Amino acid sequence: MSTRAYNFCAGPAALPEAVLRRAQAELLDWRGIGLSVMEMSHRSDEFVGVASKAEQDLRDLLAIPANYKVLFLQGGASQQFAQIPLNLLPEGGTADYIDTGIWSKKAIEEARRYGTVNVAASAKSCDYFRIPRQEEWTLSPDAAYVHYTPNETIGGLEYDWIPDTGDVPLVADMSSTILSRPLDVSRFGLIYAGAQKNIGPSGLVVVIVREDLLGRARSSCPTMLDYKVAADNGSMYNTPPTLGWYLAGLIFEWLKEQGGLEAMGQVNRRKQQKLYEFIDASSLYSNPIATADRSWMNIPFVLADAGLDKAFLAGASARQLLNLQGHRSVGGMRASLYNAVSEAAVDALIAYMAEFEKENG
Template sequence: MKRAHNFCAGPAALPTAVLERAQAEMLDWHGKGLSVMEMSHRSDEYVAIAEKAEQDLRELMNVPNHYKVLFMQGGASQQFAQIPLNLLPEGATADYVETGIWSKKAIEEGRRFGNVNVAASGKSLDYFAIPGQNDWQLTPDAAYLHYCSNETIGGVQFDWVPEVGDVPVVVDMSSDILSRPVDVSQFGMIYAGAQKNIGPSGLVVAIIREDLIGRARAICPTMLDYKTAADNGSMYNTPATYSWYLAGLVFEWVKEQGGVEAMARRNHAKQELLYSTIDASEFYSNPVSKNARSWMNVPFRLADERLDKAFLAGADARGLLNLKGHRSVGGMRASIYNATGLDAVEALVAYMAEFEKEHA
């Protein structure tokens, strides 16, 4: 069976080896005569699946022992409300950095629950760059600092971690978790929607320092209290069992590839090839400042947008799928997460050269 090259921003490509294993285990998991989708989440078999997934993620990211790893539902967007309900006391202020659509959504939701200070914004830079921290207007006693490490739509990514003293740093890593090493101890909380580098949609993973758990406001729903999830092994209610199982298979796959360090080497090679192709051309362009370019989501435009439909049609015909840019910005976008191989990027740049030769 021939697999297409999938450049979708999310739900994104999954490793073929993971899909094949899930296929093989679909009807009969390890000789038990049933699918993981049919298992009780309280069964010994499923608890073992869940515990191994957590342990593998801890190993991949070197998660310190004083952090909880939670597997929850609702996606990253639910965290936009869940974070202030748990971490922003009445009357306190949280600092947010605005670098694109997803951080803007987090700010809008945060304001529903308390005081939000936009410490820095890339708006004046057309969201093509990240304001240097020297220009940030931070709150000295902020409850936390929130930022999005990688904006999937604009293709803007932090290559540094903000330094804000004792203020907990909360980061949305939905689209770049596991793509290169991070020092978990620099953060109070890391959270990530699963559907890019972790697995299928329906799951959000949160890595939270233990001292930040148990602070939820009285109005916080039980299901949104991090303590509820932590005290119940992320199983206060029936979790997204199959998504959690598939996430565990992805963690195993990343380990087999050599871990996050190996992913970083692969991802560096992919983004370097694609950006160098764009920069060497007068037909394609990328507006993002070079020191803020995303390794995961590469937006680009053609010199004549009237050629967009033809470009996309030709790409689809060659099995290069989901290259259309987000509706809010237009153009093209190639999402090159961990499961998208260098061969996919090589096929894309070959097609880009062919299309430019025909239409330039």
């Protein structure tokens, strides 16, 4: 019988138990060759096969068009904050950024090291509780690209729409929303996503980039950060994070077994609806985000009496409902409902929250 807890961590996040068990079974002896995936050469036929299948499964899940490259890189999403302008922002150029929270602000700060950043819109004026509609944006006529963060993991804001930037490439940090439901990749110039939410373990970042955007890196861009170099070498210019790539491949297989992203999206819709409906009906808990902009994946909430926070977390921990404390920058609570967080986990959380409210309301 499983003794695994319900894990609501924002990242590194819950991984599907079936994937962990398969990795455990293959750890010492991968497919009878007498060693593990992390011990074999990344250039061996065996690992190249693992890598190729992982890429194809991801292409299948997201219906990635043929004119996009899929890169499996190191450094996490935060390294992309620099890698994107180094590749896409020419010397003396301008890039548009939309500020909707902590992660978009970090991207803005880093991009300013490499060129002019126009903050075309910001949610700061409304305390980051709503996302500015596109008609409120002031885009540059000559922007090299437009960058936005579809889901703010910490603040719990999420776009329920894809911006229309015309011929200007749209760049998206999808670390905490990718693979949670179907996505039209063709609307984007570049998508990047840290793995430790819905893709796999930390240490890996996936970049999906349209081919016409390759080969634009400025001369000062380090070789290791040049997307074209990565694409030309099958993400193996140097030794890649082989264990993370292998585990991501297992998760892509698992997602296919669940029915793909259409089925996953239906489950995720139910999960977030249940929790928001409970919070909205409560007199103890509340969520400050504008209803249209609420995140599916990361649901922050506060208790009417912050003095109850420690007791709430202690009770949750005793029931193996883990990692519910909000980010240190915003406080309160946060439940992250990534793909590997089951509907049963959400039901257990709601049951506990109701019990706690009855005792402390």
